[in-house]
Amino acid sequence: MRYRYTQFDERFRQMERLEQLKNLFLQLLMHTGGNVGEALEWLDLLAKRYNLWGDDLDLEKFKQLLIDEGYLAPEGRPGRAGQGEGPPGALKPTAKAERAIRHDAFEDLFASLKQDAFGGEHVTPYAGRGGDRLPETRPYEFGDRVQDIDFVHSIANGIRHSGRGRFRMAEEDLEVFEVEQTTSCATVLALDVSHSMILYGEDRITPAKRVALALTELIQSRFQKDALDVIVFGDQAAIIDPARLPYIQVGPYHTNTKAALELAQRLLARRKHANKQIVLITDGKPSALTIGGRLYVNSYGLDARIVNKTVEEAQACRRKGIIITTFMIASDPYLQEFVDRLTEANKGRAYYADLQNLGKFVLVDYVRNRRKEI
Numbered sequence: 001m002r003y004r005y006t007q008f009d010e011r012f013r014q015m016e017r018l019e020q021l022k023n024l025f026l027q028l029l030m031h032t033g034g035n036v037g038e039a040l041e042w043l044d045l046l047a048k049r050y051n052l053w054g055d056d057l058d059l060e061k062f063k064q065l066l067i068d069e070g071y072l073a074p075e076g077r078p079g080r081a082g083q084g085e086g087p088p089g090a091l092k093p094t095a096k097a098e099r100a101i102r103h104d105a106f107e108d109l110f111a112s113l114k115q116d117a118f119g120g121e122h123v124t125p126y127a128g129r130g131g132d133r134l135p136e137t138r139p140y141e142f143g144d145r146v147q148d149i150d151f152v153h154s155i156a157n158g159i160r161h162s163g164r165g166r167f168r169m170a171e172e173d174l175e176v177f178e179v180e181q182t183t184s185c186a187t188v189l190a191l192d193v194s195h196s197m198i199l200y201g202e203d204r205i206t207p208a209k210r211v212a213l214a215l216t217e218l219i220q221s222r223f224q225k226d227a228l229d230v231i232v233f234g235d236q237a238a239i240i241d242p243a244r245l246p247y248i249q250v251g252p253y254h255t256n257t258k259a260a261l262e263l264a265q266r267l268l269a270r271r272k273h274a275n276k277q278i279v280l281i282t283d284g285k286p287s288a289l290t291i292g293g294r295l296y297v298n299s300y301g302l303d304a305r306i307v308n309k310t311v312e313e314a315q316a317c318r319r320k321g322i323i324i325t326t327f328m329i330a331s332d333p334y335l336q337e338f339v340d341r342l343t344e345a346n347k348g349r350a351y352y353a354d355l356q357n358l359g360k361f362v363l364v365d366y367v368r369n370r371r372k373e374i
């Protein structure tokens with residue numbers, strides 16, 4: 001005989017609906033640049049249109065639920081860093097909401113990857129210490145870890161050298177497993193916030209922000225010894241707190257790629273990591289340059305003056321051992337020509353990605369290359 005516990009079924013459905021509404025709200029919060037009121041208005045509109053509230057929920061109850069669970073807080077209480085005072089009764093996202101947005105972006109991107117997309121843990125061709133064990137062995141050296149000793153081969157060596165009837169193991173009998181080399185990596189993520197990121201009605205900035213959020217979560221959860229700095233660039237380049245990523249918005253800016261590369265080099269100069277790299281996410285050509293404290297702008301075609309100065313910065317990065325990986329969210333041939341020239345000058349990497357596969361390219365590339373001597 002089979003029993004159905006309808007009371008529990010209904011409770012599970014309610015919990016599932018609440019989780020879906022919370023996820024939808026967090027996505028809208030990112031789209032609105034952290035404007036809680038606007039995100040709630042959009043949520044109410046969608047919920048009424050598609051009957052998401054049900055009979056037991058409405059906007060006010062859901063808003064109170066978000067406050068009770070720590071996703072929202074009144075403006076006067078601790079919440080998102082850098083948030084100014086708002087009108088009476090205004091709400092702001094909390095650190096918990098920011099963590100949830102970052103985690104959701106990470107999970108969504110990784111869920112779309114095939115299980116073998118990363119090729120395991122991406123073993124570097126070099127042997128070292130601190131990584132996963134390899135099948136190859138070598139003679140023991142002073143300072144090797146005890147847990148890396150291959151006891152089967154070591155005992156066999158001792159038996160072979162001692163002869164029958166008398167077992168004796170010497171230091172030269174010991175063998176240890178090779179372990180894959182793990183290296184630390186300092187990364188500067190440079191995100192284009194120029195006007196072209198929303199040009200012609202296409203939202204390019206939101207997928208780019210989601211990738212930046214996922215990369216932040218990846219480093220914090222899996223590669224905690226790595227370092228990540230985030231900068232945004234338009235007319236100028238500026239450092240931002242990664243916690244502000246969900247709320248970054250495009251401005252009426254040109255694209256000063258040279259300023260982004262200059263700032264990234266200054267940040268990486270402070271880091272002591274073995275590997276240093278710049279991840280550049282952009283959709284357009286460089287169209288601005290700072291000369292003598294003033295902004296020189298040319299939005300038409302590829303200005304040789306701007307391009308040459310930008311390429312010179314890529315060459316300076318190469319001399320310092322800094323690899324530039326460019327993710328170009330555009331397919332125009334003349335833009336690809338510029339990226340090819342930038343990549344050749346730096347001996348770096350370039351990907352021509354659409355908005356659907358941008359996340360896969362960025363995350364897979366990071367995992368693959370963080371353990372290489374680049």
